[in-house]
Amino acid sequence: MDATEKTTQPSVAELITQKADALTASERKLAQALLGHYPMAGLETVATFAERCGVSAPTVLRFAGKLGFESYPEMQSRLRGELEARLQSPLTRSALPRAAVAASGHPMGELLHHMIDAISSNIRSSLSNIAPTELEGAVNLLADRKRAVYVLGGRFSSALAVYAYEHLRSMRGNVRRVSGQNTKWTEDLLDIGKRDVLLVFDVRRYQHDVITFAETASNQGAKVILFTDQWLSPIARFARHVFPVRIETATTWDSAAASMALLETLLEGVGRTDPDHVRDRIEHLERLRRRPPGG
């Protein structure tokens, strides 16, 4: 079969963020619980799931229905499939990168075209699954200059953290990047309070120290915005806003390009909430850069 034309069905987590607007209050409780205990909560029986969330069984069924499933077992089947994919280690995947690369033409040419298709497809399906209100919520948190913003990323996703940090810093003050040795992270944790925001990037394999940091920050009352993959980092349990992004490209490594695309969308949204302030700040910044202080 050809890998270019495969129709990747959306994960349940993506469906939730996608249909977030259409959910009622009780259904939102279910959504939060499912994202928080993903995907185990959805593999329980209807009655158990309902009781855990303090709602009735039919509400659970209506919830599954709104997500587009014909029945509750159908949703469970989807969740089970995702779980199976998630349990695969990256090494198992890297053992089978496409052998059909050297089909025709230059191998690097083939690789280029494969990446174009795979990444474009990831971007399209990831961004179109995001509920506008969900994005708006995150934008408002980040644009609120009364809140301090902390940015954190794992090993590979630290690049995204750097990118977010640099842009946010050019738009507003009070932005900090949690970086360096993670023994120094505790100092950052000291200051994080109720009104603050933590923007965290965590894709598989989810890093223990990043999770712990996010959990502690959340316990201290910080609002957490999470960028993760479709299988959801455990941080989703504490996060106020979760953005699942597709990362597979049928290659050795996962791709951050779609996450980058969504991040840029988010940053653009932040810039648009108060364009005048941002423009003034950037101009000021450029002036300072041109004529360094003291010189």
Next chain:
Amino acid sequence: MDATEKTTQPSVAELITQKADALTASERKLAQALLGHYPMAGLETVATFAERCGVSAPTVLRFAGKLGFESYPEMQSRLRGELEARLQSPLTRSALPRAAVAASGHPMGELLHHMIDAISSNIRSSLSNIAPTELEGAVNLLADRKRAVYVLGGRFSSALAVYAYEHLRSMRGNVRRVSGQNTKWTEDLLDIGKRDVLLVFDVRRYQHDVITFAETASNQGAKVILFTDQWLSPIARFARHVFPVRIETATTWDSAAASMALLETLLEGVGRTDPDHVRDRIEHLERLRRRPPGG
């Protein structure tokens, strides 16, 4: 019978290997299937699990009984517990979700769709304009383990540098990131020699310090690989391989998503030149990273 032993419960997998001798032929089929698709196979219904292994339902129940479980659901409960422990390291109850966000915003939806189109278009036109041989040349330079690789980025493009650095470092040794205060960059310049490679990211507005660094490195004989925008950084004059990427999205800021896509393509190419070495190295890395599991 009596669960007086309150010590850490043995996993189902342990129970299987423990009771392996007492299993009959059919039961052994079940054991093998369960260990092969652990623990998902055991979370299915009795009928499904039985049919998958070509045995009858009662055989499954006898199997669960031999492992010491009172009932099949009890075994499932154990498996589910193991799975949950495996998926989520930190265990704490998060606060109950708060229903919020009532408004529905269209502007964010429009922004999302605009970014999808703009970035996808950028990626397509950028990557399809890359000459395969050009990419191959850069790949060969970066895959050559006899050469030291230095990675450098400007203010916004430093995120790409971080990303490249982390991936290259997982594939090969002798990779360094030129970072920190740019007064310290001179120390890095000391070591750069004829056989070395400088991977540099520079998009508008081109940073003087980055240009100077690249020029000096080039003068010392280093091979320069440049990621830049379509208007080309001045570094292009010294660069051995130049990759121009489209960065406009008709928004406030330029986009790095297409550069990220091309970078990932390049990295994938590097990984494919000596897959065995890369796999061994990653496995070694994972082994070093891993901590002794609790159970």
Next chain:
DNA sequence: GACTCTATGTAATGAACGTTACATCAAGCC
């Protein structure tokens, strides 16, 4: 070769499950 023991499948049963129809309740509107 009939007997015994164990392994395994078949069929029936009661419980739990997902599902549906209907009742209830709160909020918004004229």
Next chain:
DNA sequence: GGCTTGATGTAACGTTCATTACATAGAGTC
């Protein structure tokens, strides 16, 4: 204030499930 609309719970229903009792088949024993 009575009416409408949507969200949510209650209760009953048909299905599927795990479970049990029983029947069958095959291997070993005398």
